[in-house]
Amino acid sequence: MYRKIFMIVLFPLLLILLMDEECSADTYTIQTGLFRKETNALRLVEMLKKKFPDLEPFMVRKGKFILVKAGPFRSRKEALAVVKAVRQVSKDAYIEKIEPPRAGKERKGIHTAEKGEEILDDTLLKVKKLVLKGRYNEAMEQIKKGLEKHPENQALHGWYGTALLKSGDPEAALPWFRKAIYLDKTIPDYHNGAGYCLLATGRLFEAISEFTLALKLKPDYDDALAGLGYVYVSLGKKEEALAVYNRLKKINQEMADLLFRRIILM
Numbered sequence: 001m002y003r004k005i006f007m008i009v010l011f012p013l014l015l016i017l018l019m020d021e022e023c024s025a026d027t028y029t030i031q032t033g034l035f036r037k038e039t040n041a042l043r044l045v046e047m048l049k050k051k052f053p054d055l056e057p058f059m060v061r062k063g064k065f066i067l068v069k070a071g072p073f074r075s076r077k078e079a080l081a082v083v084k085a086v087r088q089v090s091k092d093a094y095i096e097k098i099e100p101p102r103a104g105k106e107r108k109g110i111h112t113a114e115k116g117e118e119i120l121d122d123t124l125l126k127v128k129k130l131v132l133k134g135r136y137n138e139a140m141e142q143i144k145k146g147l148e149k150h151p152e153n154q155a156l157h158g159w160y161g162t163a164l165l166k167s168g169d170p171e172a173a174l175p176w177f178r179k180a181i182y183l184d185k186t187i188p189d190y191h192n193g194a195g196y197c198l199l200a201t202g203r204l205f206e207a208i209s210e211f212t213l214a215l216k217l218k219p220d221y222d223d224a225l226a227g228l229g230y231v232y233v234s235l236g237k238k239e240e241a242l243a244v245y246n247r248l249k250k251i252n253q254e255m256a257d258l259l260f261r262r263i264i265l266m
Contacts, residue, residue, distance in 0.1 A: 028079040029071035030086055031060075032093035034128055041066040044090060047220075051089055055082070072098065089218070091155060091189045092128050094121035120150055127159045136167040154183035158190050165193060170200035188217040192224045199231055207231050222252035229259040238266050 035041040041059050045068055048057045057070045070086070073079035079095045086093040123146040130139035143160045150156060161176030177194040180187070195210035208231050214224035229244035241263050249256035 027072040027074060027098045028076055029069050029073070029096050029098065030079055030083050030093055031067050031069050031096050031125075032086060032090040033066070033068040034092070034125075034132060035066045035068075038066060041068055044068050047089055048086065052082075052085065055086075087155075088186055091158060091187050092124060094124055096121075120146065120153065124155055124159070127156075127163075131159065131163055131166065134166075136163040139163045152183060154180045154187065154190070157183065158187065158193065161190075161193050161197075165197060165200075170197040173197050174201070186217060188214040188221055188224065191217070192221065192227065195224065195227050195231075199227060199234070204231050204234055220251050222248060222255050225251065226255045226259055230262065233259075233262045233266060236266065238263060241266070 033041055033044045035044075038059070045057045045059060048055055048068070048070070055070045057068050060067050060069050068090075070082070071079065073082065076095065076097070083093050083095055123142060127139045127142050127146075130136070130142065140160060140163050143156050143163070146153065146156045147160075157176050158180035161173040161180060164170075164173035164176065174194060174197040177190050177197060180190040181194065184190070191210045191214035195207045195214060198204070198207035198210060208228065211224045211228040211231065214221055215228070218224070225244055225248045229241050229248065232238075232241035232244060241259070245256055245259050245263060248259060
């Protein structure tokens with residue numbers, strides 16, 4: 001008798017708890033890329049589909065830019081496992097939390113570690129936007145603030161190197177790329193950035209090594225291929241430069257044309 005009464009009372013309570021959990025549960029998406037051209041976003045989508053067949057990435061326009069998204073994921077832990085893999089293809093991938101309207105009691109706060117990661121993700125997105133707009137000094141200020149709390153974050157070091165390189169200081173940028181590589185040698189963008197620093201400072205054979213490592217990690221990396229071609233041009237190796245051009249034109253015709261103009265002037 002008491003057992004029946006207990007179950008009658010307990011069952012509705014469990015149902016309410018389950019419904020509340022479902023209504024209040026956060027979901028997460030992975031976002032990466034920040035493109036003005038749809039063709040570039042499509043290229044990233046295809047790369048992600050090829051590398052991760054189950055990911056099902058899609059494009060979303062935000063103002064003047066196009067983001068590539070994947071998800072949703074039911075937990076941050078699930079999304080975090082995927083975003084780490086996606087960063088091998090696109091280093092600026094980050095997690096966005098989607099908070100649905102909540103029924104019943106609001107959940108208290110976010111765990112400190114999770115909150116820290118979300119702040120870091122926001123910082124990385126802000127830095128990328130500033131770099132794309134050519135506001136390098138502002139980007140570096142944001143990175144410095146990020147490094148105060150995340151001194152061993154490879155993406156922050158990589159972006160600092162990128163901002164310095166794009167602002168015309170490859171010598172100062174190189175140590176930042178070196179540090180990023182030390183922290184995570186599997187990201188092709190860091191090797192590519194180091195390659196352009198070495199190319200700009202005349203250390204051509206070291207540049208070949210870095211561009212080759214970038215291409216080993218990402219064989220269709222157009223920017224690294226172009227950099228390798230420019231190294232061969234600088235070394236006077238026309239045949240090698242033409243071989244790179246023939247590879248590059250299958251991936252990025254615009255970059256290939258720029259390289260070819262340099263080759264015919266050799």
